[in-house]
Amino acid sequence: MSEETRFMLLTGASRGIGHATVKLFQTHGWRILTVSRQPFSEECRWPSARESHIQADLADLSQIEALADEVRSRLPNGRLHALVNNAGISPKGPEKSRLGVLGTDAAIWSHVLNVNLVSTALLARALMPELKAARGSIVNVTSIAGSRVHPFAGVAYAASKAALAALTREMAHEFGRFGVRANAIAPGEIETSILSPGTDELVAAEVPMERLGEPREVAETIYFLCTEQSSYINGAEIHINGGQHV
Numbered sequence: 001m002s003e004e005t006r007f008m009l010l011t012g013a014s015r016g017i018g019h020a021t022v023k024l025f026q027t028h029g030w031r032i033l034t035v036s037r038q039p040f041s042e043e044c045r046w047p048s049a050r051e052s053h054i055q056a057d058l059a060d061l062s063q064i065e066a067l068a069d070e071v072r073s074r075l076p077n078g079r080l081h082a083l084v085n086n087a088g089i090s091p092k093g094p095e096k097s098r099l100g101v102l103g104t105d106a107a108i109w110s111h112v113l114n115v116n117l118v119s120t121a122l123l124a125r126a127l128m129p130e131l132k133a134a135r136g137s138i139v140n141v142t143s144i145a146g147s148r149v150h151p152f153a154g155v156a157y158a159a160s161k162a163a164l165a166a167l168t169r170e171m172a173h174e175f176g177r178f179g180v181r182a183n184a185i186a187p188g189e190i191e192t193s194i195l196s197p198g199t200d201e202l203v204a205a206e207v208p209m210e211r212l213g214e215p216r217e218v219a220e221t222i223y224f225l226c227t228e229q230s231s232y233i234n235g236a237e238i239h240i241n242g243g244q245h246v
């Protein structure tokens with residue numbers, strides 16, 4: 001009997017960590033659905049990327065139900081095996097400066113919290129029947145900035161990621177009885193376009209491994225958390241940062 005094809009929904013696949021994760025899951029035979037604001041990204045090409053993409057803005061919470069309906073219509077057996085909440089924004093001030101409390105207005109707070117935090121809860125809520133049916137796995141992408149002050153990440157970003165870590169624990173507690181696991185991965189300095197000038201110096205001073213992480217190294221951990229190899233891991237936050245937090 002052939003094994004059932006597994007489906008993953010990943011938000012923010014256009015580049016960086018999301019793109020690397022899609023590519024890895026594909027090589028393991030998964031079917032992928034992706035979401036981001038762009039209709040389709042030339043930077044993230046893979047077979048069937050265009051047809052697998054759903055355009056939506058996660059900052060607009062009123063779109064989440066319609067997004068979930070679209071996802072549902074593309075799942076042949078009503079089962080979603082993995083939901084990876086990867087989309088994230090980290091707004092900067094003039095000349096890429098750090099946005100502290102004094103530089104962050106209400107509009108920035110709402111935007112960052114909606115994309116990085118609230119949309120993930122609403123998406124999991126809307127897709128719970130499909131996740132339950134698959135005994136699926138949720139992976140939330142947090143950040144090292146959620147647990148310590150970071151020189152480049154702004155205050156709204158840091159607070160959103162700390163809250164996402166708390167939301168992951170809440171999900172693990174609430175969904176465990178359905179066989180749905182929820183975990184987080186907290187990347188440090190990963191080689192993507194989100195990085196700020198000065199990262200090289202920070203890596204040299206603070207990362208024991210003295211190098212940036214690669215998106216593929218993050219993708220491997222996400223894959224682990226979505227497969228049987230991690231079947232009793234629930235509510236964890238795995239740090240992927242070369243030892244930057246020690």
Ligand SMILES: NC(=O)c1ccc[n+]([C@@H]2O[C@H](COP(=O)([O-])OP(=O)(O)OC[C@H]3O[C@@H](n4cnc5c(N)ncnc54)[C@H](OP(=O)(O)O)[C@@H]3O)[C@@H](O)[C@H]2O)c1
Pocket residue numbers: 011012013014015016017018035036037038056057058059085086087088089090115141142143144186187188189190191192193194195
């Ligand atoms: N790179 C790092 O070093 C690092 C470190 C710690 C944590 N992280 C976290 O890892 C995740 C991925 O980071 P990355 O560096 O790969 O980021 P990235 O290259 O900036 O990609 C962000 C993704 O999110 C999507 N996105 C942004 N706003 C969106 C919205 N309103 N609605 C839907 N999609 C949206 C973007 O696509 P569109 O532009 O098409 O919408 C893009 O695909 C983020 O959650 C980030 O906070 C990264």
